[in-house]
Amino acid sequence: MNLTPAVKPVEETPIPAETCVIQIEDVHKYYELGETRVHALRGVSVEIARGEFVAIMGASGSGKSTFMNILGCLDKPSAGRYLLEGTDVSRHDKKALALIRNQKIGFVFQGFNLLARTTALENTELPTLYTKIDNSERARRASEALAMVGLADRAHHFPSQMSGGQQQRVAVARALVNRPSILLADEPTGNLDSRTSVEIMDIFQKLNDKGLTIVLVTHEHDIAQFAKRVLIFRDGRIRKDDVATNRPNASEVLKTLPTLED
Ligand SMILES: Nc1ncnc2c1ncn2[C@@H]1O[C@H](COP(=O)(O)OP(=O)(O)OP(=O)(O)O)[C@@H](O)[C@H]1O
Numbered sequence: 001m002n003l004t005p006a007v008k009p010v011e012e013t014p015i016p017a018e019t020c021v022i023q024i025e026d027v028h029k030y031y032e033l034g035e036t037r038v039h040a041l042r043g044v045s046v047e048i049a050r051g052e053f054v055a056i057m058g059a060s061g062s063g064k065s066t067f068m069n070i071l072g073c074l075d076k077p078s079a080g081r082y083l084l085e086g087t088d089v090s091r092h093d094k095k096a097l098a099l100i101r102n103q104k105i106g107f108v109f110q111g112f113n114l115l116a117r118t119t120a121l122e123n124t125e126l127p128t129l130y131t132k133i134d135n136s137e138r139a140r141r142a143s144e145a146l147a148m149v150g151l152a153d154r155a156h157h158f159p160s161q162m163s164g165g166q167q168q169r170v171a172v173a174r175a176l177v178n179r180p181s182i183l184l185a186d187e188p189t190g191n192l193d194s195r196t197s198v199e200i201m202d203i204f205q206k207l208n209d210k211g212l213t214i215v216l217v218t219h220e221h222d223i224a225q226f227a228k229r230v231l232i233f234r235d236g237r238i239r240k241d242d243v244a245t246n247r248p249n250a251s252e253v254l255k256t257l258p259t260l261e262d
């Protein structure tokens, strides 16, 4: 008797653990505010593989920044698990989280948060102050990171001597200087005009092409379209998870946009 079925059942292929940078399992986050309790994340589960470029969208208050703070080890889930490169960091204490954050995660925020009386190079060096490398290596890595964002020639400029877009690029260089496995950006183009925003997306696409995993929050569809995958948050849950189709190439889009000189 032949017991082998004629048609093999379709097997779900799980993402192999080693390619999965981020695994979020049924994460909840509560904020206690005196008598009231805000349930900011209500059971979020998602996996993000190495080399993905994810955009997060959703209405104000839907939990995007709360989610990013957890991804970035700035905060912990109230319930559920977070595996970062296979390590369960949801039970780590503050000190352990700070260490992981410094080694594995680069952050870019809406405000550039640069130190005013400090040059682009020194601003970029800041995250390396917590790592055990000597000063010349520090400067070398910072110069390398500035070159990656096209600012090699602005290393000795102060923030006030740079445009908003250039300041945000310094912030990106600072996020890259410790060679993180993930770049997290919460509305990085929120304070920038459209051309400068596309310039930042051009840098993100190039970094992603080199293998960097990127998660970005944005309110703008025009910005989200540069990512490979779009998650939509609503009321503390992921309501949509789409693969982006017809993704534009930011450097091509830039050619069609007017420059300041035009
Ligand atoms: N530190 C906090 N303490 C108390 N409540 C908070 C705190 N941070 C966020 N919340 C609440 O949690 C919910 C989610 O906030 P969150 O900042 O994650 O939203 P968001 O999607 O990033 O919004 P936005 O688009 O406006 O930045 C909101 O109801 C917010 O008021």
Ligand SMILES: [Mg+2]
Pocket (backbone or CB within 6 Å): 064, 065, 066
């Ligand atoms: Mg937010």
